[in-house]
Amino acid sequence: MELSFYLVQLLNAIQYGFLLFLVASGLTLLFGIMGIINLAHGSFYMIGAYLAYWLAGATGNLWLGILLGLPIALLVGYLVERFAISFLYKRDHLYQVLLTFALILIFNELQQILWGTDVHSVAIPALLAGSIPLTENQSYPIYRLFISAVCIVIAGGMSWVIQKTRLGMMIRAGASNREMVQSLGIDVNRLFALVFSLGVALAAFAGMLAAPVDSVYPGMGENVLIISFVVVVIGGTGSIKGAFIGAMLIGLVSTFGKVLLPEMASVMAYALMALILLWRPQGLFGRAH
Numbered sequence: 001m002e003l004s005f006y007l008v009q010l011l012n013a014i015q016y017g018f019l020l021f022l023v024a025s026g027l028t029l030l031f032g033i034m035g036i037i038n039l040a041h042g043s044f045y046m047i048g049a050y051l052a053y054w055l056a057g058a059t060g061n062l063w064l065g066i067l068l069g070l071p072i073a074l075l076v077g078y079l080v081e082r083f084a085i086s087f088l089y090k091r092d093h094l095y096q097v098l099l100t101f102a103l104i105l106i107f108n109e110l111q112q113i114l115w116g117t118d119v120h121s122v123a124i125p126a127l128l129a130g131s132i133p134l135t136e137n138q139s140y141p142i143y144r145l146f147i148s149a150v151c152i153v154i155a156g157g158m159s160w161v162i163q164k165t166r167l168g169m170m171i172r173a174g175a176s177n178r179e180m181v182q183s184l185g186i187d188v189n190r191l192f193a194l195v196f197s198l199g200v201a202l203a204a205f206a207g208m209l210a211a212p213v214d215s216v217y218p219g220m221g222e223n224v225l226i227i228s229f230v231v232v233v234i235g236g237t238g239s240i241k242g243a244f245i246g247a248m249l250i251g252l253v254s255t256f257g258k259v260l261l262p263e264m265a266s267v268m269a270y271a272l273m274a275l276i277l278l279w280r281p282q283g284l285f286g287r288a289h
Contacts, residue, residue, distance in 0.1 A: 004138035009255055015144045017251025018151030022206035023224055024231035024243045025158060026199030029171075031237050034192050036085060037096045040103035041203055042225025048073055048204025049220060050111060052211040053120050062125050066208045070201060077200025081193045089192075108219065117218050122211040147209050154202075155244060162240055171195060227254075230273050236286020245284055 023045055030036045051072060055065030080103065088095050124143045131139035162168040170191055173181050182188050207221075214220070231250050235242025250269050257265035276284060 002135075002137065004135040007134055008138055008140060009259055010252075011140055011144065011148075013251040013255035014248070015148045015151075015251075016255060017248040018148050018155070019206050019210055020224075020228060020231055020250055021155060021244050021247035022151060022209075023203045024228040024235070024247055025155075025240055026202035027228050028232045028235065028238060028240065028243045029195055029199045031232065034085075034089070034195060035093075036088075036196070037093050037100065038085075038199075039097060039100040039225065040080075040107065041100075041199070041228065042221030042223070043104050043107040044073065044077070044200045044203040044221070045207040045210075045224045046111065046219075046221035047076065047107065048207030049122075049211040049214075049216045050115055050207075051204065052208040053122050053216045054115070056122055056211075062122065062212065066205070069208055070205060073201045073204035074197045076204075077197035078193055080200070081196035085196060086189065086192070104222075107221075111218060119215050119217040121215050124212045143212060147213070150209065154205075158240060167194075227269060230269055232283075234273050234276050234283055236280075236283030239283070239285035242283055242285030 023041065026044075027038065027041050030038050030041070048069065051069035052062065052065050055068050056062040057065075059065055059068070084099060084103070085096075088099060124141075128143040128146050131141050132145070133139045160168075162171060170181060170186055181191075206224075227250060231243060231246040233246075234249060235244070235246030249272060253268050253272050254265065257268040261268070280286075
């Protein structure tokens with residue numbers, strides 16, 4: 001195989017890793033800060049993809065669809081947190097697992113009622129529909145590069161918010177000591193609602209960006225959920241940096257595994273997770289307890 005072929009696979013791995021990071025960073029925010037095991041997180045990815053399909057079809061413009069879809073995703077996240085998740089903060093994780101599994105069933109049923117069971121496609125905007133040449137024989141889709149660029153901006157923005165702003169300080173403090181944050185007079189309920197809605201919006205936005213590349217179909221959130229949990233475990237719960245590194249590792253292993261060892265590709269991500277846990281049971285950037 002030519003070197004340019006591997007360059008294309010490397011770009012695919014990076015793009016896949018960035019999308020995984022968007023989903024997994026929301027997941028690690030919810031679990032690391034709020035202690036919520038959210039099995040429904042993949043459903044929010046699916047909701048984002050279907051919102052992009054529906055709103056882009058209604059308006060004839062994917063950008064407008066995303067612009068209208070993001071507030072809806074934030075609202076869905078807020079309502080789920082206020083009327084379901086918030087009652088379980090002091091309960092055992094088993095209750096969270098049962099509730100969020102029920103949410104998966106509810107969202108899947110609503111999806112089938114609203115949009116049916118067909119596979120749908122979303123058109124790539126004309127501005128990003130072409131390819132750029134990498135070599136004489138290889139080119140690369142502009143839209144995939146656009147996804148990577150957008151995710152880089154979001155990852156940088158999240159890092160800045162977490163590390164440099166007062167909100168980030170409260171989030172980091174909440175991750176370390178929830179009771180201390182409450183004793184300082186910070187409205188933890190409002191902070192948790194904001195964090196949960198942000199996590200939902202990140203997953204939904206990833207689904208919106210992926211819709212033109214991966215199509216939109218029932219149950220698409222379950223596959224993303226499983227591999228996102230693997231990313232969080234590899235990176236360490238509560239670590240945004242860990243989620244980023246974990247997503248990139250899974251992107252590389254999954255993409256090159258399909259090319260070099262296709263018969264083992266489906267298990268390579270889990271094998272990597274097992275190896276890392278043998279070395280660091282708390283994940284690459286997690287804290288040992």
